[in-house]
Amino acid sequence: MKACAALMLSLLASCRRPPRVDAPDRVDEPSIDVPAPAEEPDAEAPEEIPEPPLPPVDASAEAPPGRSTLDLPLRDSWPAVNTWNDRMEGEYSAFVARLGEAISQRRCRRLDRCLGDPSANTLFDASSDRRLSLTVDCADLPYILRAYFAFKRRLPFGYVARVRGYGDDPRYMLRVRPSRWRVWTDFRTARGVLGAMVDDVHSGMYRVSPDVPGGDLYPPRIGRDGVRPGTAYYDPNGHVLVVIEVRPDGTVYLIDGHPDGSLTYKRFGEAFAIGTRSLGGGFQNFRPLRWDGEHLTRAGNDEIPGFDGESQWSPAAWQPPPPAEDAGVRAPRVTYHQWVRHRLASAGAVIDPVLDLREQVASLCRDVADRAEAVDASLAAGIQRQPHPAALPWNIYGTTGDWETWSTPSRDARLKAAVRELHDAVAASAGDPALLERMRAAWREEIARPGCETRYVNSAGATVTLPLETVLDRLFSLSFDPYHCVELRWGAPPGSAEFSTCTDDPVRRGWYRAEQRLRNQIDRNYGVATPLTAGPEASPDVDPRRPLGLRP
Numbered sequence: 327m328k329a330c331a332a333l334m335l336s337l338l339a340s341c342r343r344p345p346r347v348d349a350p351d352r353v354d355e356p357s358i359d360v361p362a363p364a365e366e367p368d369a370e371a372p373e374e375i376p377e378p379p380l381p382p383v384d385a386s387a388e389a390p391p392g393r394s395t396l397d398l399p400l401r402d403s404w405p406a407v408n409t410w411n412d413r414m415e416g417e418y419s420a421f422v423a424r425l426g427e428a429i430s431q432r433r434c435r436r437l438d439r440c441l442g443d444p445s446a447n448t449l450f451d452a453s454s455d456r457r458l459s460l461t462v463d464c465a466d467l468p469y470i471l472r473a474y475f476a477f478k479r480r481l482p483f484g485y486v487a488r489v490r491g492y493g494d495d496p497r498y499m500l501r502v503r504p505s506r507w508r509v510w511t512d513f514r515t516a517r518g519v520l521g522a523m524v525d526d527v528h529s530g531m532y533r534v535s536p537d538v539p540g541g542d543l544y545p546p547r548i549g550r551d552g553v554r555p556g557t558a559y560y561d562p563n564g565h566v567l568v569v570i571e572v573r574p575d576g577t578v579y580l581i582d583g584h585p586d587g588s589l590t591y592k593r594f595g596e597a598f599a600i601g602t603r604s605l606g607g608g609f610q611n612f613r614p615l616r617w618d619g620e621h622l623t624r625a626g627n628d629e630i631p632g633f634d635g636e637s638q639w640s641p642a643a644w645q646p647p648p649p650a651e652d653a654g655v656r657a658p659r660v661t662y663h664q665w666v667r668h669r670l671a672s673a674g675a676v677i678d679p680v681l682d683l684r685e686q687v688a689s690l691c692r693d694v695a696d697r698a699e700a701v702d703a704s705l706a707a708g709i710q711r712q713p714h715p716a717a718l719p720w721n722i723y724g725t726t727g728d729w730e731t732w733s734t735p736s737r738d739a740r741l742k743a744a745v746r747e748l749h750d751a752v753a754a755s756a757g758d759p760a761l762l763e764r765m766r767a768a769w770r771e772e773i774a775r776p777g778c779e780t781r782y783v784n785s786a787g788a789t790v791t792l793p794l795e796t797v798l799d800r801l802f803s804l805s806f807d808p809y810h811c812v813e814l815r816w817g818a819p820p821g822s823a824e825f826s827t828c829t830d831d832p833v834r835r836g837w838y839r840a841e842q843r844l845r846n847q848i849d850r851n852y853g854v855a856t857p858l859t860a861g862p863e864a865s866p867d868v869d870p871r872r873p874l875g876l877r878p
Contacts, residue, residue, distance in 0.1 A: 395454045396517040404516055406482040410614045415556075418475050421448050423555035425471075426570025429581050430591040437462050437470065437589060449478040460520060461587035464566040465529040468558040469542075471568065472612055473523060477516045482617035484509040484624075486542050487526045489534070496530035497564045498724055498853045501604070504540040509622045532560035533606045536627060536635040543610035544627065547634035548669040553578065558610045559594070562601030563736065563852050564724055567592060569609075575678070576671035577685065585731065586703065590696050593689040596747040597740035599850070600638065600662045608638040609666075638662070663747075679755055680768050686748045687772040687794075693741050694797055697734060697804075698780050701815050704732040709808040714834050722806070722844060724852045732808035735844070742801060742848045746868040753873040766874050785811050786827040792816060795871075802845050802865035805838055814838050 395403045408414065428434050428446035438460040444450040462470050469485055476483035488506035491499030508526070513519045534541035546552030550572060557569040559580060567580035570591075578594035592598075601607030611632075614625040627633045637643045644665035660668075671677070704710070709732045719725035722735045755761050772778065778794040797804075800817030807814075811828040818825040820835075830838075840858050847861035848868070871877040 393453075394457045394517075395451065396458060396520075397515050399514060400511060400516065404477050404510060405480055406617045407480045409616070410481055414479060414481065417479065418472070419555040421475055421556075422471060422568065423570055424448050426555065426568075426579070426581050426591075429589050430570070430579065435589055436460075436587050437467065437583070438587075440589070441474065449475070451478070458517075460524070462524060463583045463585050463587075465527050465531065465583075466524050467581070467583040467589075468556075468566060468568050468612075469523050469527045469531075470520060471556070473510075473519055476510070477519070482510070482615050482622055483519070484615060484622045485523060485527065486531050486534075486540070487522075489530050491530070491533070493853075495724065495726075496528060498562075499530055499533065502530055502533040502535075502606075503538045504534065507540070507622075529560070529564050529566055532558070532566055532610065533562065535604045535606060536633075539626070540624065542612060542624070543606075544613050544630055544633055545608060545635055545638055546611050546632045548609065548637060548666055550670055550672070552611070552632045552634070553609050553666075553670055556611075558612075559598060560601075560607055560610055561598045562605040562607040563599055563850050565598070565736070567598070572670050574672040574675045576667035576669070576675065577682075578666070578670065584700075588699070591692060593685060594663070594666070595686075595689075595744060596661070596663055597743040603635070603639040679751070679761060680764050682751060683748070683765050684768050684772050686744070686751070687769065687778070688775075690741070690744055690748070691772075691775070691778040691794055693737075693744060694780050694794065695777070697737055697741065698782060700734055700737060701782070701812065704808040704815075705812055707732065710811055712809060714807075714809040714837055718841075718856075718858070720855055721852060722856045723850045728808070733806050734808075735806040736850055738804055738806045738845075739848060739850045742868070745798065745801060745870065746848060746866070749868045749870040749873060752870045756873055762875060766876065769871075769874060769876070780816075782812055782816055784813055784824070784827045785829050788827070790816070790824060798869060798871070801868075802842075804845070805841070806845070807837060807841060810834055810838055 425437075425440050425446055428440055428443060434440040434443055434446055438458050440446045441450070441458055441460075442455045444452075447455060460470060473483050473485070475481070485508055486504040486506070487508045488504070489496065489499070489502050490505045491502035493499040508522065510516075510519050513522065531542065534543070536545050543558065546557065553569060553572060555570050555572075559567045559569065561567075565582065567582040569578055569580050571579040573579075580592045580594060581589050582592060583589055599607065613630070616623045616625070627635065641659075641662075644660045644662060646660065667677075709728060712728075715729075719729050722729070722733065723739070724730070724736075752762075752765060755765065773794045780792045780794075780797065782790050782792070784790050797816075800819075803817030803819070805814040805817065811830045811834070813825050813828040814830065814835075818828065843859055843861035843863060844856065845861070846863070846865040848866065851860075869877060
């Protein structure tokens with residue numbers, strides 16, 4: 327049963343599974359270095375090659391009329407009697423915001439459960455939503471939300487069903503462009519639309535440059551009108567999130583999906599990369615659609631008032647002009663994430679560093695809890711009992727198979743990046759002793775909350791409790807390798823009583839020692855080799871307790 331569960335989890339993961347893709351003959355640039363905000367060199371478009379037809383739509387779920395609107399013929403359940411306009415976009419944002427609130431409060435943890443909860447779903451209908459079963463991952467989530475809303479509000483809908491590009495892995499291809507599209511009228515039922523999308527959509531769909539015609543999304547002008555509940559955020563390292571809230575001080579909260587269908591709640595920050603313009607990174611909105619009764623048309627860039635195809639990838643645009651009287655003084659460089667927050671803050675909003683610290687600590691605690699669930703899932707599948715592979719994947723962050731499904735290098739890197747961001751925020755307040763004292767008091771209050779404790783069951787069956795401060799002490803010792811014992815997954819110091827229950831043999835322990843430099847690395851780098859020597863010899867000092875004056 328555990329092996330079966332592992333297989334099913336792998337198959338359900340469209341952010342992780344190898345998606346269906348049309349690719350040209352391989353060229354000599356299958357790798358991607360996303361952190362640098364630079365354009366790829368010009369190249370000719372891939373040569374057109376014959377493509378196989380899309381698989382037939384499965385309409386086997388059709389039910390007798392009256393059972394569920396999901397299973398009624400589309401002419402009855404989904405006629406396009408409404409049009410996409412500002413009012414509908416406002417309703418869509420309200421729909422996503424309400425769902426996000428329920429997820430943030432952990433009242434529901436799966437999309438189908440959230441949609442089946444009338445307190446979470448503004449469009450709830452007992453005749454359909456309690457009969458809906460969906461397992462969506464990060465790439466599926468924005469599309470499924472958009473399609474579900476279009477179904478309930480009788481709006482036209484379509485999506486890119488396949489893409490082409492250069493590279494072996496569709497999640498990290500270069501020069502991606504759409505090659506096949508589907509329209510909701512291609513299907514017999516709404517359930518068929520949703521089911522096909524889960525199979526068709528993967529994170530490569532978000533890598534379409536704004537200049538390439540036929541894509542589903544566009545980069546908005548960063549502001550409170552452009553970034554709103556329902557806006558997607560694409561990290562070109564292979565992750566997609568959906569905005570659920572933009573607070574008056576510019577803080578953004580998002581939700582994301584995972585291969586097992588669970589949903590988690592995130593605070594926007596440096597853990598999420600922007601990448602480059604040609605890779606489609608950053609905030610994206612769905613293009614408005616028009617239906618003339620026969621053809622579906624996507625709005626072009628020049629038809630969208632809020633389109634901005636430059637600013638998100640232009641560090642020069644992020645910098646404020648220097649005051650005239652201080653023209654010779656060089657101000658600190660503004661990062662992308664700082665610029666986004668400034669642009670999204672309401673007029674007159676004040677950023678409270680103490681409140682920021684509280685929210686960042688709470689976010690860290692959620693991230694650690696989410697990591698615990700991922701580690702537990704790997705343990706339940708028995709990966710730690712399988713023989714350790716003779717070599718690590720060519721790139722530990724983006725691969726296939728059991729490593730992609732069960733390892734946590736990307737998750738762990740995002741946790742480290744969030745800790746570094748908190749460290750830097752505290753360090754920026756070092757010149758204000760009174761503020762630091764308030765921040766220290768807030769830190770002590772936040773880490774004492776029950777949600778900041780993590781528990782795991784060790785190899786002997788006993789429960790081990792780890793406060794957040796212990797996790798921070800071990801931040802660069804937490805093993806991302808699913809073939810290690812749970813004690814090493816949580817960084818138990820070798821020779822300690824906690825470590826004594828680990829049953830790993832010398833080979834596994836040798837791998838743990840050899841992977842230290844990879845654990846010392848914070849910034850993920852996809853599409854290039856990650857040998858054991860890839861990271862620094864020493865872990866960076868990003869402990870926020872040091873600038874807080876709580877550590878020497």
